[in-house]
Amino acid sequence: MTRKIEPAKSFGQCTSQLMAINDALDILRGKWKIQIIGSLIFGKKRFKEMQREVNGITSRMLSKELKELEINELVLRTVHDTIPVSVQYELTEYGKTLDHVIEELHAWGVKHRKRIIRKRG
Amino acid sequence: MTRKIEPAKSFGQCTSQLMAINDALDILRGKWKIQIIGSLIFGKKRFKEMQREVNGITSRMLSKELKELEINELVLRTVHDTIPVSVQYELTEYGKTLDHVIEELHAWGVKHRKRIIRKRG
DNA sequence: TATACCGGTATACTTTAGGTAACTGGTTAC
DNA sequence: GTAACCAGTTACCTAAAGTATACCGGTATA
Structure with missing residues (x-):
């Protein structure tokens, strides 16, 4: 299933960058997408x-x-x-x-x- | 995969493009990579x-x-x-x-x- | 002597992704 | 009337991904 988009956690830019990357990957993830x-x-x-x-x-x-x-x-x-x-x-x-x-x-x-x-x- | 690729391509070309994309995705796959x-x-x-x-x-x-x-x-x-x-x-x-x-x-x-x-x- | 750090392994468990096969309700063609 | 096409849904199953916890030999610290 689609990963739930979580609010940015307070500890830094890095974490929110990672979240954005994972948001993108989640959409392309899987064998068929x-x-x-x-x-x-x-x-x-x-x-x-x-x-x-x-x-x-x-x-x-x-x-x-x-x-x-x-x-x-x-x-x-x-x-x-x-x-x-x-x-x-x-x-x-x-x-x-x-x-x-x-x-x-x-x-x-x-x-x-x-x-x-x-x-x- | 984008429009600059000519529409008249063979099925074989498409497949190998998909493989390359999946090769890349495979490496980034998973929760931690x-x-x-x-x-x-x-x-x-x-x-x-x-x-x-x-x-x-x-x-x-x-x-x-x-x-x-x-x-x-x-x-x-x-x-x-x-x-x-x-x-x-x-x-x-x-x-x-x-x-x-x-x-x-x-x-x-x-x-x-x-x-x-x-x-x- | 006890505790904690280092760079990991081993074992067992749960969760998720994806596959199989049967079935739905409707439509058309033979 | 039966077979096939359409656009899916349902229940069940397996394999892979990920988690939890304990442990290893070695070193350093108190």
Whole structure:
């Protein structure tokens, strides 16, 4: 579940910096979050559509993760009044602000991966 | 992952991008990693010194996490031949390359925290 | 002699993340 | 009428992460 955001404790800037970092990490943490965000980057998707795209995810996990992302206002869920109902998920503008974070994670991850592979020969 | 990456990419490219991101996240994963790195940012520290600084961590967890960081070459462990022995931990140059990632996480986390707190009133 | 610091281990326990599989209520197509 | 698609939910289970507590050999302090 999402870690509860706690008020800054009195002993210093450092602690509140750590909390901010952990707030960010909490949102990206878990096996599926980044993949789900990734699958929404190029546009709206329906539930089953995402389940097909995000390899190996069960409906239970997809549902759970999407709820968390929705609570954090990174993802918007829209129910269309068709018959049968269709449900669209999309990144909010706010969700898109994760761009830079993901970009940095990616850049570092690529370097790290190269380094590890080099060591192994 | 961002818009500068062309939409017409293969599934394979996407997967390897996800892997890189997850490689990076894996290293920062867990309750204590960032705090430990944080406590080393301003210089070398001894084991107990870190345990005092990283609030609430047990020696078991600190030991475990430091080992992982050492294996990933982010932290260097040095045993000094004093009596009794003292052990110093420090960030490697490689470890310091995480600073951009951490900076982005921090920047985003701060905004997120403000947003959430504003909503609560 | 007792106490506390150092850098950790060992053992046992609880909590959480995530997986499995079955099922819901509705709709459409064969 | 039965099979399949949609958008999920429910109950149960396992493995990993994390906690609690005690302990180790060695040294230093009172």
